[in-house]
């Protein structure tokens with residue numbers, strides 16, 4: 001063991017003095033927020049309803065801890081996205097001073113990565129291991145499956161993405177593979193032994209090739225802290241205060257990690273809202289928040305119920321919605337904004353009419369002075385917004401859509417990153433595979449023999465020696481590839497230069513592979529080079545892209561800086577934590593929200609209910625919940641839909657029914673002219689809606705996994 005020099009921890013002991021505080025905490029916060037922000041040592045659970053200022057409370061707590069003498073480097077702030085941590089530390093710095101920027105903040109995965117980069121060798125991994133995102137991991141599984149000839153029997157073997165989800169689900173839920181298969185994939189029960197063997201092979205492969213997937217980051221860190229008490233002590237000593245945001249969305253592994261991180265000092269603050277737990281499909285367990293007081297002795301519990309965001313009518317609806325959940329902390333949101341419009345329930349004849357209604361209302365709001373960017377249209381899954389996108393484009397209403405594809409999920413970006421990854425970790429066979437097969441003339445077989453040669457036979461994996469098994473057909477390009485990779489590896493090239501060098505090499509391959517649409521894809525490549533500039537090393541650049549993916553649409557948005565800030569279209573998952581003057585929740589159908597898939601899962605409906613709750617609590621002043629009464633499905637034609645069960649039993653004085661009327665259909669002299677309806681200018685192809693008729697289920701099939709490609 002290396003020689004040790006032990007540093008004294010005396011000067012780390014915070015003074016705890018409150019004498020010279022510069023911030024007026026009691027003035028800026030309400031009584032409960034104040035109690036939470038200024039709480040002393042030990043475990044603290046803040047149960048915070050939507051819009052009750054949990055973010056604000058955490059920011060003040062950060063400032064308070066720093067102001068009362070805790071060194072910022074010894075505060076760990078774990079959040080759901082890196083952006084959330086950066087925003088919070090920046091706001092705390094504004095309140096206090098630059099010391100708050102030094103707080104160690106980020107996601108669980110990023111924090112674990114930091115720990116593993118220092119200690120991976122203790123687990124038999126190199127420190128420069130590569131992090132696989134979900135798609136990379138599925139590709140690796142596919143390679144192993146093909147090589148090992150799994151699933152050659154009579155029965156259908158799961159696809160690579162299913163395999164990854166299955167293994168990941170077991171890990172995140174802390175279940176055995178057998179339990180996961182029985183509960184969630186019963187159709188594969190008979191393949192249990194083969195699946196288990198495949199999972200073992202996947203684990204071995206990752207270790208041999210220096211690869212870790214997202215789950216490994218958590219699982220391996222926990223393994224390290226459980227098995228090596230010395231490392232646990234080192235890591236936990238530097239966590240004098242652990243603060244966890246969105247605790248309701250932690251999974252079993254994360255809850256265990258929190259215990260380990262806080263195992264030396266015992267100071268842990270978790271903030272969460274059980275009613276907003278919406279990541280069950282990734283293993284999140286909202287019960288963690290109920291268990292917290294049992295897991296940590298002498299927990300102080302503070303509840304935040306004063307909502308500062310929404311009007312009382314919107315909160316009344318939110319309270320009524322969440323009452324339907326099976327289990328929740330007893331908290332009732334209230335506000336001082338007692339006046340306001342009732343939330344509206346708006347049936348439309350079909351998807352087209354629903355889209356026209358939203359577009360029309362957005363323009364009316366804009367005329368009334370509500371900026372487009374202060375209005376959001378929320379939906380369960382990205383495809384729910386297609387009709388609306390067409391409508392908005394036709395009317396030239398600018399919008400940005402969140403919850404779609406991430407930059408590093410796009411094929412052309414993956415191509416470029418594969419080159420950077422092989423330089424970083426020449427054992428990364430999946431990335432070699434991708435990079436090699438871009439070259440005309442190299443197929444899977446040739447790629448395989450070249451990979452074996454580079455990873456096993458060659459002295460330097462980035463140098464093509466004489467014995468290399470390549471043919472003249474692609475020799476020139478292959479040599480160019482290797483010389484590019486060696487250039488990228490050299491010490492004196494910045495990350496931007498590395499990306500530029502790969503782009504120069506990649507350009508002709510890119511134009512060839514994406515012959516149909518490469519001009520449309522090209523700006524993403526430029527953007528990638530720009531992003532690289534912010535990173536001091538290739539390794540950090542790759543990790544940050546993997547752990548904190550950037551939305552492709554966010555890139556589009558940056559190009560038109562002078563334009564009016566756009567309307568926000570977002571999946572509900574991606575709207576978490578945001579607030580808007582007016583919210584439209586579209587496609588509120590049974591089968592869409594709750595999704596069909598959720599109806600089959602134990603606890604699935606409650607999860608969807610919480611999702612619905614997250615959507616309605618984003619609204620400050622206006623809330624419209626709409627749905628099409630008919631939909632079209634290929635092969636089936638037009639059919640009647642059923643509104644979401646979550647709105648079905650709500651009384652009119654909580655959710656006001658609104659009738660949409662086509663302008664053409666209004667005959668003001670007619671004795672039965674509709675009263676109080678909102679008219680739409682003449683329909684392009686529709687008739688006035690028929691009255692709703694209920695037949696259960698009918699939204700499009702839905703998969704929670706496509707609800708959002710969320711960053712960890």
Ligand SMILES: Nc1ncnc2c1ncn2[C@@H]1O[C@H](COP(=O)(O)OP(=O)(O)OP(=O)(O)O)[C@@H](O)[C@H]1O
Nearest residue numbers: 028029030050051052053054055056308309577578
């Ligand atoms: N004590 C307060 N006085 C005035 N405004 C406040 C106070 N606390 C919070 N707010 C305001 O209330 C709004 C909601 O706060 P915040 O975003 O922190 O809530 P949240 O609990 O994180 O919400 P959610 O969980 O629903 O995303 C913000 O606009 C915030 O500025």
